[in-house]
Amino acid sequence: MAAKHGRGAETTRRILDAALALYAREGHAGFTVHAVAAESGASLGSLYHHFKSIDGVAAELYAECMGHLLDELASALTRSRTARGGVVAFVRAYLDFAERHPDEARFIHGAPHGGFITSHAARIAEVKAPRMEKIVAWVRAHVAAGEIADIPAPLFEMLVVGPVAELTRRRLAGAPDLDLAEAARVLPERIWSSVRKA
Amino acid sequence: MAAKHGRGAETTRRILDAALALYAREGHAGFTVHAVAAESGASLGSLYHHFKSIDGVAAELYAECMGHLLDELASALTRSRTARGGVVAFVRAYLDFAERHPDEARFIHGAPHGGFITSHAARIAEVKAPRMEKIVAWVRAHVAAGEIADIPAPLFEMLVVGPVAELTRRRLAGAPDLDLAEAARVLPERIWSSVRKA
């Protein structure tokens, strides 16, 4: 899937782009094989030639978007020397991603309730694992240095990702009273307060 | 909907209970009118007599679960005198709810991606609004007293609800490496740190 070279690469690309645009425009209910094929200009048969099923399209698109987000988060982190700088940059990068790529953010936060995430778990893990490893290594180093509180890694993740993920979800669900600029001003320092040592 | 008295109250109750159990067991994909009717023992016609559509069932169930959760959260808050005690109790109440009522928590966090939440927004607001009002009033009072940071109410909500909502979502999505007991020990104080004044 997602052939990097070869003749069908362009078609594959068009299908994934169309799927993302369609999800953004029509939501979960409009995300059907027929609609994705029509939107992309490919035929049904062509879509099934490159992807094994509609869930395959969704899984590949999810892996792509998640990879994109995690790349930005990991690089925000590793660019920073101090723990505080890293956490602040991480939170900003998340909010920035939601603003610059709202369609991808919407797909990441909304799509998993179709069952593809369990049926294509291997493909998704393949994309997530190496990025998560980088992030976890950075956090561990700063825990060891005594800058970040020594709490279980998953709980650290909840504290940092939770507020921004919730914010993103609500915005995408249509709550308009949430100002991203203000969030970017307030949240990073607040979240840092929740994970700093002592 | 959800007649409080009258002859059909019992049937209505059975349908909602069946819908919740079915969602917990089969997930989004199994949540169909036919399946809900069969699970509840009611006929299709009877279901349509009491609810106008399958979305109507989902919306009523959502309103019920959300009301239940917000009741527990609001009472945790208002039982507490100090800001710190309130926030800590709030977080514990959320985690407690997820543990004691996993089916309701799963429905609250998973179901909204069906479109019923916009089509039945009025009914849902009717349940949420008075509870949210209590919560907001409590927070405002403690902001005025200088105990809680003076940040916009929605951002306060993200900081407090975000981590526990994210945790709940991941657990329900099948991540087993998340220990609720440990979360209840670590998160409340950490979250308090993120919203306290100075």
Added chain:
DNA sequence: TGTACATCAGTGAACGCGCGTTCACTGATGTAC
């Protein structure tokens, strides 16, 4: 360079299935006098 063959890419009509919803109906409960 030309010919023969194999593989890859793409087509779109057709399929069966299960979904949400309707409807003509029967039975049970409540109301009037």
Added chain:
DNA sequence: TGTACATCAGTGAACGCGCGTTCACTGATGTAC
């Protein structure tokens, strides 16, 4: 209390529709000699 009527509760076969998927096929590109 008995009778007539109205409303509410419940039944389940039947409907049309759109979904995901298949398949026999054509055309384009790559490979061998």
